[in-house]
Amino acid sequence: MQHHPTRLSSFAAGARDTVPMLVGAAPFGMIFGTLVSAGPLAAWQGQLMSLGVFAGSSQFIAAGLMAGQAGMLVIWFTTFIVNLRHMLYAAALLPHVAHLPARWRWTLGFLMTDETFAVMNGYYSRRTDNPHGHWYFLGSCLSMYLNWQAWTLVGLVFGAVFPELQSLGLDYAMVATFIAIIVPQLNRIPHLGAALAAGTFAYLLQGLPYKLGLMLAVLAGVATGMALTRWNAGVRAEERNLA
Secondary structure: OOOOOOHHHHHHHHHHHOHHHHHHHHHHHHHHHHHHHOOOOOHHHHHHHHHHOOOHHHHHHHHHHHHOOOOHHHHHHHHHHHOOHHHHHHHHHHHHHOOOOHHHHHHHHHHOOHHHHHHHHHHHHHOOOOOOHHHHHHHHHHHHHHHHHHHHHHHHHHHOOOHHHHHOOOHHHHHHHHHHHHHHHHHOHHHHHHHHHHHHHHHHOOOOHHHHHHHHHHHHHHHHHHHHHHHHHHHHHHHHHHO
């Protein structure tokens, strides 16, 4: 007899398959907490940022810009540009969630991160027949959300007592996690092109102030990825018409 996954089993499977990403994100969340404790933000403001923003790279950039007394427009524009990569994530996953009610799409959209996108992209590439796939999605996202809140709190609590936490090299876990996310995705031309463009611009423009080089690198990566995605779709459509 074929076993059909239930909502609960799908939710649990999503959380289980995200555990490796949780381990990689843990030091990242702790470092953010310690960064907040050493800056101008109050502890409750740092936790509130994790609760309401829930975007690791944007939170780091925003906290750094606030510490440097940057203007609100600069902070808003910088974090907006950095998060433009989620447009590519949304384009990749939309066919699998387009049928869901708006409350589901909005919730999953808010909770989605780089790590959960990697998990879900792999999941949907393996199977599309699970009617409760969105529960798997929710399990992955919610486990990452709770993990981020917990480790932000740990960083806030211990950051003031042990400020040397920032110098322990824990940020390497962030690099390793993103390598693990990116490398498996490079088997597609749009993803490879976006990675090459973003990496090239980030290296060439690293000397610009206010992390403008990073913003331009993100823009270049997003633009390249979207252009190659459209080109790839056009080539496939033309091939179907010729067939």
